Amino acid sequence: MLDDTKSNKVLVEVKDLKMHFPIHAGIFKKRVGEVKAVDGISFDIYEGETLGLVGESGCGKSTAGRAILRLYDITEGSVKIDGVEIGDTPQPNLRKMRPTMQMVFQDPQASLNPRMSVAAIIGEPLNEHSDMSKAEKREKVLSLMDQVGLNRDFANRYPHEFSGGQRQRIGIARALALNPKFIVCDEPIAALDVSIQAQVVNLLEDLQEEFGLTYLFISHDLSMVRHIADRVAVMYLGRVVELASRETLFSDPKHPYTQALLSAVPEPDPWLEEKVDRILLEGDVPSPSNPPKGCNFCTRCPQVMEICKTEEPPTVEIAPGHIAACHLYS
Amino acid sequence: MADGAAPVLDVRDLKTVFKTRAGSVHAVNSVSFSLKPGELLGVVGESGSGKSVTMMSLIGLIPSPPAQVTGDGVNFGGIDLLKASDDELRSIRGARIGFVFQDPMTSLNPVFTVGYQIMEPLRKHMGMDKRAARKRAVELLELVGIPDAERRLKDFPHQFSGGMRQRVMIAIALACDPEVLIADEPTTALDVTIQAQILELMHELREKLGMAVIWITHDLGVIAGIADRVLVMYGGQIVEHAPVRELFKHPRHPYTRALLKTVPSVRGEREERLEVIEGQPPILRAEPSSCSFAPRCPFAFEHCLRENPPRFDIGAGHDAACFYDFETGAPRSSATAMAKEEAQLDAG
Numbered sequence: 001m002l003d004d005t006k007s008n009k010v011l012v013e014v015k016d017l018k019m020h021f022p023i024h025a026g027i028f029k030k031r032v033g034e035v036k037a038v039d040g041i042s043f044d045i046y047e048g049e050t051l052g053l054v055g056e057s058g059c060g061k062s063t064a065g066r067a068i069l070r071l072y073d074i075t076e077g078s079v080k081i082d083g084v085e086i087g088d089t090p091q092p093n094l095r096k097m098r099p100t101m102q103m104v105f106q107d108p109q110a111s112l113n114p115r116m117s118v119a120a121i122i123g124e125p126l127n128e129h130s131d132m133s134k135a136e137k138r139e140k141v142l143s144l145m146d147q148v149g150l151n152r153d154f155a156n157r158y159p160h161e162f163s164g165g166q167r168q169r170i171g172i173a174r175a176l177a178l179n180p181k182f183i184v185c186d187e188p189i190a191a192l193d194v195s196i197q198a199q200v201v202n203l204l205e206d207l208q209e210e211f212g213l214t215y216l217f218i219s220h221d222l223s224m225v226r227h228i229a230d231r232v233a234v235m236y237l238g239r240v241v242e243l244a245s246r247e248t249l250f251s252d253p254k255h256p257y258t259q260a261l262l263s264a265v266p267e268p269d270p271w272l273e274e275k276v277d278r279i280l281l282e283g284d285v286p287s288p289s290n291p292p293k294g295c296n297f298c299t300r301c302p303q304v305m306e307i308c309k310t311e312e313p314p315t316v317e318i319a320p321g322h323i324a325a326c327h328l329y330s
Numbered sequence: 331m332a333d334g335a336a337p338v339l340d341v342r343d344l345k346t347v348f349k350t351r352a353g354s355v356h357a358v359n360s361v362s363f364s365l366k367p368g369e370l371l372g373v374v375g376e377s378g379s380g381k382s383v384t385m386m387s388l389i390g391l392i393p394s395p396p397a398q399v400t401g402d403g404v405n406f407g408g409i410d411l412l413k414a415s416d417d418e419l420r421s422i423r424g425a426r427i428g429f430v431f432q433d434p435m436t437s438l439n440p441v442f443t444v445g446y447q448i449m450e451p452l453r454k455h456m457g458m459d460k461r462a463a464r465k466r467a468v469e470l471l472e473l474v475g476i477p478d479a480e481r482r483l484k485d486f487p488h489q490f491s492g493g494m495r496q497r498v499m500i501a502i503a504l505a506c507d508p509e510v511l512i513a514d515e516p517t518t519a520l521d522v523t524i525q526a527q528i529l530e531l532m533h534e535l536r537e538k539l540g541m542a543v544i545w546i547t548h549d550l551g552v553i554a555g556i557a558d559r560v561l562v563m564y565g566g567q568i569v570e571h572a573p574v575r576e577l578f579k580h581p582r583h584p585y586t587r588a589l590l591k592t593v594p595s596v597r598g599e600r601e602e603r604l605e606v607i608e609g610q611p612p613i614l615r616a617e618p619s620s621c622s623f624a625p626r627c628p629f630a631f632e633h634c635l636r637e638n639p640p641r642f643d644i645g646a647g648h649d650a651a652c653f654y655d656f657e658t659g660a661p662r663s664s665a666t667a668m669a670k671e672e673a674q675l676d677a678g
Contacts, residue, residue, distance in 0.1 A: 056521035056522070056523065056524075057521055163610050165610070193376040193377055193548070193611070194376060194548060194550075194589065194592060194593055195376060195588070195589065195592055195606070195607040195611070196610075197592075198592045198604040198605065198606040198607070199606045199607075199608075201604055202603065202604055202606055205603070220521065220522070222522070222596050223593070223594040223595050223596045224594060226594060226595075226596050226600060227594040227600065227601070227604060250596055250597075260523060261522060261523060262596055263526075264522040264523045264525065264526035265522055265551065265596045266522075266525070266526075266529070266549060266551025266552045266554065266555050267551055267554060267555065267595060267596075267597060268550040268551040268553075268554050268578070268590065268593050268595060269554055269578060269595070269598075270554045270555075270574055270575050270578050271575075271578075272595075272597055272598060273551075273554045273555045276597070278526060278530070280526055280527060280530055281523045281526075281527070284491040284492075284493060284494070284524070285521075
């Protein structure tokens with residue numbers, strides 16, 4: 001987007017994606033409602049860029065990430081990756097698509113099989129999707145370990161022998177094994193200490209440069225997203241409320257939710273901290289099984305109007321590349 | 331400790347060792363600090379730096395065995411908490427020292443109503459009858475900003491959201507008007523917008539109630555906004571201690587400096603590349619005989635591997651445990667260091 005190296009080719013195209021989970025109750029497990037975890041989101045991700053997806057817990061950002069890779073059977077909408085529609089492809093046919101799209105999970109402890117050695121974990125995608133010989137596989141695994149900064153000598157060790165940051169490197173090496181184009185990073189640094197977070201973020205940036213990767217970077221940490229993302233989408237209760245380039249979003253947020261969210265981030269500088277104009281939101285996020293009528297944010301919005309309580313705001317482009325869903329701009 | 335008022339809590343040379351079959355872990359190594367009435371002392375450090383264990387040790391919340399807590403004394407209003415009996419400690423915890431823990435779901439009992447849990451310390455420590463305790467419980471819930479307090483007393487913890495639960499925890503901790511409140515990562519499990527609400531609440535409560543607070547966190551942003559003084563912990567030791575502005579303006583320990591640089595911000599200039607602290611935090615198998623940050627420190631020199639640096643006083647209530655002097659840009663000479671340290675001990 002911003003650098004010359006980044007093309008204008010759309011790699012991932014998400015349109016009106018909906019992911020609703022049914023709620024069953026009673027002895028007959030009757031369907032009594034649904035959790036609208038993702039309720040109609042649309043965006044494009046350009047080749048070679050990082051799109052940051054931010055929001056509070058429960059806003060549907062992780063569900064969106066998984067739905068885009070079709071780890072769920074989506075309720076509605078379309079997802080195109082590299083020109084191929086995968087929204088309605090049956091799971092067995094998707095298998096052949098998997099090498100192009102990979103995922104790095106939040107909890108490196110839970111996403112690595114404790115009974116497999118590091119070499120087996122990183123090599124598993126190669127067993128599934130390639131017909132390399134044993135020696136070739138071993139060579140590939142070792143070179144992947146080099147790329148993510150893991151010592152080759154540790155190939156036969158098990159995940160519990162590694163620290164959190166190193167485990168996350170194993171997860172990243174596994175995602176890289178099949179030379180993917182698109183990687184969904186679902187809170188890859190949330191479980192790590194601050195001093196280790198920077199190491200992993202720098203690694204992700206280096207790998208992006210080296211292999212021309214495209215990331216969807218899901219996080220609740222706005223300051224990290226500001227660092228790594230080229231464009232940022234803000235989600236609230238299953239919808240994207242604002243999407244803009246990094247510079248615009250952080251310097252000139254338009255949606256009242258984005259404004260409040262940014263102002264709530266604590267500032268690690270006592271002088272700046274004093275000058276921050278805090279917008280304190282009242283109350284909590286409503287339940288996604290019973291979202292408010294009209295705008296999802298109307299129950300907490302400091303600038304709420306009558307129309308917000310009855311009508312859902314349309315998504316409008318307020319400036320080139322800057323979209324927001326708010327009645328203030330429609 | 332120049333300014334007059336006697337500290338409410340004075341900790342001297344606290345050490346905690348966990349003895350396990352796989353060997354011992356020295357989680358807290360010679361930690362000394364004091365807490366003045368009405369101030370908010372921030373404690374920052376990464377996981378495993380010993381910040382929580384320090385606070386839990388001094389109030390006897392660490393089971394022993396496996397832990398061994400020793401020290402030159404934890405003076406709380408004339409009582410040495412390390413020597414106090416279990417009964418004495420029990421009468422202090424919850425009454426004169428309140429706690430707020432990180433995870434509001436696991437620290438509230440799911441089978442009792444919120445009202446019962448707020449009334450429990452009131453009846454135990456303050457000897458209130460049911461009616462008086464109930465009245466006070468409603469006041470407390472209103473104080474921490476829970477709407478419809480009267481009715482909410484009958485609710486169970488799972489009926490509250492995360493932020494509301496943390497408010498309930500704060501209400502319980504404040505129930506008996508404690509002199510000291512220890513808050514262990516109280517906002518870490520919460521979303522930023524909810525965290526902002528809790529921080530604002532804390533500002534108000536301190537103005538109204540004036541208790542001293544120890545606020546443990548790993549988030550430098552939270553510290554910058556709320557603390558008066560800050561302790562930075564690494565490897566079970568206090569590596570730097572200063573008033574909050576002094577710390578952010580003149581960090582004097584390489585770890586603090588690196589930590590401040592490694593955290594990106596949503597405001598101001600955006601760094602093209604994040605600064606990293608290479609390597610991993612230490613595993614504390616034995617009492618430190620060298621600087622525990624030395625393997626990751628760009629300024630480390632030969633002396634750092636030979637001796638564990640004491641906390642050098644550098645004026646203005648600021649001290650740092652580092653042999654390197656950032657003011658002169660050279661190592662401190664050990665002789666002046668020792669002399670200074672002795673002078674500090676004599677003064678104290």
